Amino acid sequence: DIQMTQSPSFLSATVGDRVTINCKASQNINKYLNWYQQKLGEAPKRLIYNTNSLQTGIPSRFSGSGSGTDYTLTISSLQPEDVATYFCLQHNSGYTFGAGTKLELK
């Protein structure tokens, strides 16, 4: 089974900051990596699919990159409404979520 190691688990940042969240797979996942945002009390929402494709309706300040085993979600300029927990998901072989990154405002 593929394991996903997400870091950091907690992140505190200021409005306007550039924020990066990382996921490392235990083996090559061929860019089959999605990113989700989950706000408190809500269902998850997909932001990015297949490493770097932006879901319709998602602001362009969100972007994804990576290949092989290493992937990154970047928020170019943090906004107050981005406070949430972020999860990565590999879907190359089965489905495995990362443990999540809780993002708060400093």
Place this chain on the structure above:
Amino acid sequence: AVQLVESGGGLVQPKESLKISCAASGFTFSNAAMYWVRQAPGKGLEWVARIRTKPNNYATYYADSVKGRFTISRDDSKSMVYLQMDNLKTEDTAMYYCTSGGTTSDYWGQGVMVTVSS
């Protein structure tokens, strides 16, 4: 608009069974693979089960943690997907989300809570 509405959750004792349902609307259900994802209180997300479409023989897949205990099924005539949960354990306590979508689409229900406790 696309809607996924889960129902049937509740409190059950260990080793008991429960069947939860998800009603879909607003998209061509019969063409869509369907999934269940769960989230234990205060924890992360865990994929539970997947069911493919009729052309793919309604193939099913399960997380190791539920294999042999949970059964996913669908009724295309009613646009419904189900999760039959048998021999429930306390560690199955979670919010269960019904989800679907493809490369460019992504749909989630609001979730249904299942609590397993004596």
